[in-house]
Amino acid sequence: MLDLDLFEKSIQRERRRRFWSAAWLGALVSGxxxxPSIVVVMLYGVQGRSRLMFGLVLAPFAAGALFAVLSSVTRLGGAVLHQFLHPSGGGRDATMERALAPAVSQAEAMAAEGRLDEAIxxxxSIRLEHGDSVGTLRAEAELMAAEGEHERAxxxxxxxxxxxxVSPADELYATHRxxxxxxxxxxxSGRAVVELRRLADRFPGTPDAEGALAELQRRRALRTATSDME
Incomplete structure (x- = not known):
């Protein structure tokens, strides 16, 4: 089984690593x-030792402003690129899912009443008439898993x-489930290992990938220890 404690520790370790990496980078940029900050304060007439003090105070604020601008530009560029590549896909899917929401709710109600075959x-029918949508498939997967229809899920x-x-978030959700x-x-367990490797390969550098790698390493160590005992 998946070691949830180890998985959580791996996530926390990755978050700490990212925090300290950002802190060191911020310190370097501030330095x-x-x-340049001293030059700026000199232009405003500050002279003597006060120049250094004001420069040291101003530098971290300038670094923070620089990071904020770069982060905003990155997010905006990604949004523009996504809109350029997929100008209407997201809206179309959302509209279809809203239209199908009553049918999905009806299926969930039937399953709750024990009429699972009718829910299926x-x-x-949704699949045959409208094709697949992420929202409908997620609802179907969760309902089937809850009702014990694990193969359908x-x-x-x-x-x-x-x-x-499919978005990275939806792919990540499907892989985790x-x-x-x-x-x-x-x-x-064989297919679980395949999915853990996929998770590590598809989302490198993320806490999810770190947790998957930790679980794979734990399983290899367990197999080695079992082999040695034999």
Missing amino acids: ALVA DIFE RHALHRIRLMGE LIDLYLGPLED
């Missing part, structure tokens, strides 16, 4: 901006990843 028929999660314009199914009710 590099001390001299509704999802099949697995199938819905796989369909999410097969969609042409597949790992949960393989390590839990489906009891397929």
Whole structure:
């Protein structure tokens, strides 16, 4: 089974690493901006030793402003690029999901009443008439998993990843839920390992990838220890 404590520790370790990396970078940038800051305060008439003091105070604020500008430009550029590449995809999917929400709610209500076969028929009808959408597939996967239809849940999660314009967040969700199914009710550790490797490969440098790598390393160590005992 997935070691949740180890997974959480890996996430916390990655967050600490990123914090200290950002702190060191901020300190370096602030140091590099001390001299320009002194020049700026001199232009405003500050002379003598006060120049250094004001320069040291101004440099961190200048570094923070620089990081804020760069972060805003990066986010704006990513949004513009996404809109350029996919000018209407997100809106179309959202509109379809809103239109299908009553049907999904009806399926969930039927499952709650014990009419699971009818709920499954509704999802099949949605798929045949409208195709796949992430929101509908997520709802189907969660409902099927809750009702013990684990193979159907697995199938819905796989369909999410097969969609042409699936977002990284949706892909990450589907992969996590597949790992949960393989390590839990489906009891397929081989496929779980495949999904852990995929998680590490597809999202390098993220806390999720760090946790997946830690779990893979734990499993290798456990196999080695078991082999030595034999």
